[in-house]
Amino acid sequence: MTGNNDKSTVKMPGKQDLLAEFSKFFPKENSSTIVATGDDAAVVETNGNQSVFSSKTFIENVHFDLTYFPLKHLGYKLSTVAFSDVLAMNAIPSQLLVSVAVSDRFDLKMVNELLSGILNCCDTVHADIAGFDLTSSTRDLIVSITAIGECEPALLCSRKGATENELICVSGDFAAAYTGLLLLEREKKVFNVNPNAQPDFSGKDYLLQREIKPEPRIDIIEELRRSNILPTSMTNVCDGIADAIIKICKASDTGCTLFEEKLPMTELTFVTLKDLDIVHTVAALNGGDDFELMFTIKQSDFENIKNVSNVSIIGYINDKSAGYNLITGDNLKVPIYAQGFSQS
Amino acid sequence: MTGNNDKSTVKMPGKQDLLAEFSKFFPKENSSTIVATGDDAAVVETNGNQSVFSSKTFIENVHFDLTYFPLKHLGYKLSTVAFSDVLAMNAIPSQLLVSVAVSDRFDLKMVNELLSGILNCCDTVHADIAGFDLTSSTRDLIVSITAIGECEPALLCSRKGATENELICVSGDFAAAYTGLLLLEREKKVFNVNPNAQPDFSGKDYLLQREIKPEPRIDIIEELRRSNILPTSMTNVCDGIADAIIKICKASDTGCTLFEEKLPMTELTFVTLKDLDIVHTVAALNGGDDFELMFTIKQSDFENIKNVSNVSIIGYINDKSAGYNLITGDNLKVPIYAQGFSQS
Numbered sequence: 001m002t003g004n005n006d007k008s009t010v011k012m013p014g015k016q017d018l019l020a021e022f023s024k025f026f027p028k029e030n031s032s033t034i035v036a037t038g039d040d041a042a043v044v045e046t047n048g049n050q051s052v053f054s055s056k057t058f059i060e061n062v063h064f065d066l067t068y069f070p071l072k073h074l075g076y077k078l079s080t081v082a083f084s085d086v087l088a089m090n091a092i093p094s095q096l097l098v099s100v101a102v103s104d105r106f107d108l109k110m111v112n113e114l115l116s117g118i119l120n121c122c123d124t125v126h127a128d129i130a131g132f133d134l135t136s137s138t139r140d141l142i143v144s145i146t147a148i149g150e151c152e153p154a155l156l157c158s159r160k161g162a163t164e165n166e167l168i169c170v171s172g173d174f175a176a177a178y179t180g181l182l183l184l185e186r187e188k189k190v191f192n193v194n195p196n197a198q199p200d201f202s203g204k205d206y207l208l209q210r211e212i213k214p215e216p217r218i219d220i221i222e223e224l225r226r227s228n229i230l231p232t233s234m235t236n237v238c239d240g241i242a243d244a245i246i247k248i249c250k251a252s253d254t255g256c257t258l259f260e261e262k263l264p265m266t267e268l269t270f271v272t273l274k275d276l277d278i279v280h281t282v283a284a285l286n287g288g289d290d291f292e293l294m295f296t297i298k299q300s301d302f303e304n305i306k307n308v309s310n311v312s313i314i315g316y317i318n319d320k321s322a323g324y325n326l327i328t329g330d331n332l333k334v335p336i337y338a339q340g341f342s343q344s
Numbered sequence: 345m346t347g348n349n350d351k352s353t354v355k356m357p358g359k360q361d362l363l364a365e366f367s368k369f370f371p372k373e374n375s376s377t378i379v380a381t382g383d384d385a386a387v388v389e390t391n392g393n394q395s396v397f398s399s400k401t402f403i404e405n406v407h408f409d410l411t412y413f414p415l416k417h418l419g420y421k422l423s424t425v426a427f428s429d430v431l432a433m434n435a436i437p438s439q440l441l442v443s444v445a446v447s448d449r450f451d452l453k454m455v456n457e458l459l460s461g462i463l464n465c466c467d468t469v470h471a472d473i474a475g476f477d478l479t480s481s482t483r484d485l486i487v488s489i490t491a492i493g494e495c496e497p498a499l500l501c502s503r504k505g506a507t508e509n510e511l512i513c514v515s516g517d518f519a520a521a522y523t524g525l526l527l528l529e530r531e532k533k534v535f536n537v538n539p540n541a542q543p544d545f546s547g548k549d550y551l552l553q554r555e556i557k558p559e560p561r562i563d564i565i566e567e568l569r570r571s572n573i574l575p576t577s578m579t580n581v582c583d584g585i586a587d588a589i590i591k592i593c594k595a596s597d598t599g600c601t602l603f604e605e606k607l608p609m610t611e612l613t614f615v616t617l618k619d620l621d622i623v624h625t626v627a628a629l630n631g632g633d634d635f636e637l638m639f640t641i642k643q644s645d646f647e648n649i650k651n652v653s654n655v656s657i658i659g660y661i662n663d664k665s666a667g668y669n670l671i672t673g674d675n676l677k678v679p680i681y682a683q684g685f686s687q688s
Contacts, residue, residue: 018452019478022459026473030438032494033472042474044439044492047391055441055475057401057488062445062480094374095388097399097490101406108362115366128377129370130386131399134363136406144401144488146441148388150376 015339016247038251039158040088040235041149050156052149054085060140067191068184071110073212075117078143081238083125083216084291086149088236090157090221096122097131097146103139114143125218155225157234159251162296166232168248168256168315169305171220171292173264174241175280178287179272180204180211206268214291221293223308231295240286241314243338244294246324252296255322258315258336260329285326285336359683360591382595383502384432384579385493394500396493398429404484411535412528415454417556419461422487425582427469427560428635430493432580434501434565440466441475441490447483458487469562499569501578503595506640510576512592512600512659513649515564515636517608518585519624522631523616524548524555550612558635565637567652575639584630585658587682588638590668596640599666602659602680604673629670629680 023037034050035043041054058078060066066074083093098118102111111134122129130148162168187199201208224231233252237244241263249256263284273280296317297305305311318325324336367381378394379387385398402422404410410418427437442462446455455478466473474492506512531543545552568575577596581588585607593600607628617624640661641649649655662669668680 015478019476022455022478023473023476025459026463026476027467028472029466029470030472032438033474035474037473037476042439042441044395044474046393046395046494049390051388051390051395053439053441053475053490053492055399055443055488055490056477057443057445057479057486059445059479059481059486061482094376095386095397097386097397099399099401099488101401101403111366115369119370122373123371126373128372128374129367129381130377130379130388131397132363132367132370132381133400134359134366135401135403137403138405138484140482142401142403142486144399144443146397146399146490148397150390 035158040085041091043089043156045153048153050151050153052086052089052091052151053146054082055144055146056082057142057144059142065188066141067188069212071113072117075114076121076213078145079118079121080214080216080291082145082147083121083127084236084238086147087217087221088234088293089149089151090155090231090234091149091151092221093125093127093147093149093216093218095128095130095148097148098129099133099135099144101135101137101142103137105139106141121216125216155230157231157295159233159235159248161233162248162252162254162317163232164254164317164319166296166298166317167302167313168245168258168294168296168317169311169313170237170241170264170294171217171311172290173266173269174237174290174292175265175273175283175287176207176210176269177214177289178283179269179276180207180209181289182276182278183207183272184211204268204272206266207272211289214289217291217293220308220310227304227307229297229301229304229308231297234293234295237290237292237294239288240284240338241294242285242336245336246338248294248296249324252317253320255318255320256315256324257318257322258326260326262312262314264312264314286339379502384429385435387433387500389497392497394495394497396430396433396435396495397490398426399488399490400426401486401488403486410485411532413556415457416461419458420465420557422489423462423465424558424560424635426489426491427465427471427562428580428582430491431561431565432578432637433493433495434499434568434575434578435493435495436565437469437471437491437493437560437562439472439474439492441492442473443477443479443488445479445481445486447481449483450485465560469560499574501575501639503577503579503592505577506592506596506598506661507576508598508661508663510640510642510661511646511657512589512602512638512640512661513655513657514581514585514608514638515561515655516634517610517613518581518634518636519609519617519627519631520551520554520613521558521633522627523613523620524551524553525633526620526622527551527616528555548612548616550610551616555633558633561635561637564652564654571648571651573641573645573648573652575641578637578639581634581636581638583632584628584682585638586629586680589680590682592638592640593668596661597664599662599664600659600668601662601666602670604670606656606658608656608658630683
């Protein structure tokens with residue numbers, strides 16, 4: 001949920017590299033620990049079933065801005081982010097543990113607003129709030145969410161598993177949330193100069209909705225199951241397409257080729273980015289907060305995947321030696337980079 | 345872990361009452377959700393086994409003070425706090441999910457120190473770090489920890505289950521951590537006035553250790569199992585004995601009688617509290633950060649419990665109508681109150 005709004009200082013050496021470095025020293029003592037770190041969620045096995053866990057902390061003025069974020073939508077969005085990690089393992093969300101820290105800037109009604117958004121999102125994916133803790137913060141609102149999901153071991157998808165010639169798919173469309181964020185930030189600046197100014201968002205509802213109230217893509221997971229498609233690898237797209245595909249390729253030890261013209265984007269996103277003087281492909285590759293799914297499938301699933309609505313094929317997996325590349329509209333091959341990984 | 349160091353504003357209407365009020369509206373959609381809220385940890389059932397979860401957020405200058413807290417010990421303590429909730433369900437810790445937020449006041453070496461303390465505590469209870477996330481904070485260190493444990497359904501102990509005439513037991517001794525905190529706060533004040541002053545902690549090691557590096561009482565859980573004692577109810581003592589026994593009594597719909605003279609306390613704690621002009625029983629009843637276990641057993645386990653080292657019987661369960669009472673050393677009956685519950 002960070003990407004462009006993240007005043008991060010720990011990202012410098014490549015956040016993904018850093019996490020991998022720290023995790024090297026984590027022992028794995030228990031046979032129930034299946035996937036420890038380095039994927040979208042942790043996997044724990046109990047009596048043959050696998051439970052999937054993702055824990056995230058969201059901090060006011062780092063991960064969200066209450067100037068333009070209604071608390072109810074914030075609750076919904078933070079839950080989507082946490083569930084998104086569970087869905088990215090091809091698991092079905094089942095429970096949420098919530099821990100909220102507030103200062104005296106917040107009253108009980110506000111906590112209730114936040115909770116009602118969290119409950120709405122739980123309702124969307126049919127999960128329960130199984131734990132709730134309330135504590136004090138010095139000033140900012142801090143929300144920690146742990147999402148829990150269930151998966152039959154045979155259906156679990158990790159980032160690892162993609163092989164050469166497989167197709168790279170994504171759900172939904174891209175850069176809309178990022179564009180929505182840019183609009184919100186622009187109007188915030190106007191408001192700071194002139195508090196009487198009315199924000200100008202006419203016709204931009206979709207972009208704002210994608211930033212303020214993104215949906216957990218449980219529909220995609222359910223449709224893949226109905227269509228009997230088991231992806232060979234999967235991750236969620238939270239920091240742009242580039243970050244997501246590099247996560248899959250690094251874990252799977254492969255390269256990739258993406259096609260600029262295949263990156264799905266709505267006309268509204270495209271036009272608005274043009275007005276804002278931003279290259280739309282850069283926004284799709286590196287913009288954040290989409291919370292869509294990216295997965296790879298065997299070529300034999302090419303016809304079958306057409307039955308899953310809202311999915312686009314954007315490229316294919318190569319041998320590692322090919323690197324990570326984008327074929328532009330002008331048929332140029334350019335390398336893909338992502339902020340979280342070192343460029344070496 | 346809060347108690348006396350907690351600049352809480354949400355505690356006013358009775359934090360426990362508040363949590364119960366919010367939780368009323370949480371639906372329970374999934375059959376796998378066994379215990380949702382209102383106990384020490386959440387319980388989720390998978391294929392006949394029960395997994396136990398507790399999620400907590402700790403914020404610098406609210407829940408801990410880095411002036412006197414070495415990061416390694418902090419990591420150990422926060423893990424103890426999280427595991428303590430799992431142990432309080434009579435479950436065995438298996439995994440930990442960790443999410444750390446730091447600002448540019450912190451470098452990687454400091455994150456490593458914190459992590460090494462967390463890993464040490466995981467080692468104590470034989471649990472794995474199954475998830476690790478690193479993000480940015482505006483200024484303060486924020487640590488969110490989710491502890492996961494396993495339990496056979498027949499062994500699970502909740503706060504509910506105590507019945508009349510059963511014995512109330514606690515592990516360890518009390519008020520030592522609170523006394524240690526008072527000493528640390530006193531020396532901090534001296535230091536703030538005179539930065540050249542050397543702190544005076546001679547002979548107080550045990551008190552400091554109890555505050556700075558409390559141990560997860562997995563030894564008690566293991567000894568209870570070896571002795572074939574299944575407590576009828578259980579909770580952890582994190583905000584004093586009064587808070588813990590009221591949690592058990594409210595959940596079990598009972599009253600209780602505790603004996604002042606039975607409350608376990610070391611001579612060092614007693615003497616130091618006297619020097620500090622604090623009534624030792626008040627400190628045992630309402631001091632925080634002990635992370636000991638409280639549980640009730642049947643009278644028939646009276647002889648058997650003597651085989652479990654480090655456990656004291658401090659009272660017995662009454663009918664609800666008797667209320668919550670302490671029999672003082674002078675044989676007076678006084679009602680017991682706790683901060684987290686409304687007094688009505």
